[in-house]
Amino acid sequence: MTLPRILLYILLLNARQNTEINTEKGIVVPSETDSKVSNCPFCLWLQGNGTKPPVVYEDPNLIATLCESPISKGHTQIIFKKHYHQLADVESDDAAKLGALMPVIAAAIKKGLGAEMVYVACIAEEVRHVHFHLVPRYDGDTKGFVHFTGDRIQLEDVDQVLDSIKQNIVAAVRTNE
Ligand SMILES: [Zn+2]
Secondary structure, X not given: OOOOOEEEEEOOOOOOOOOEEEOOOOEEEOOOOOOOHHHOHHXXXXXXXXXXXXXXXXXXXXXXXXXXXXXXXXXXXXEEOXXXXXXXXXXXXXXXXXXXXXXXXXXXXXHHHOOOEEEEEEOOOOOOOOXXXXXXXXXXXOOOOOOOOOOOOOOOOHHHHHHHHHHHHHHHHHHHO
């Protein structure tokens, strides 16, 4: 399988177990409370509490959902089911599974929705549970560099977007079997 061109931006936060704002770097270091599973919105819906976003893919280690506050059409997030506080904590088995899945989902977004590229970012600052944003970029879009604090879109056709990505994930998995 030809891997899609992926522009990889990984921002690894050097988080510590206290509350502090580093005004030089602009990084908000999480408090001990923010870092706990019991306060994690992803863990809440993973455990059946709260509303789970629309799911495009799921296996025992990972779940991929549409982002509820998308930057572009098909903006998907890949989330470890295990609560990792930051990227540096991720165990090798989970990392390997993520590495195999990420291009499959990126390819499905490209094929299903006609995206030109898929950007990847891992920030885990607003939600302290490691997850990866796959942000589709389209020919002629004017977003420039993706700004996570910038404008979000209202996704009108959730079901159609979901199906477009899911069908191509299934097709990719079958091709690799
Ligand atoms: Zn969590």
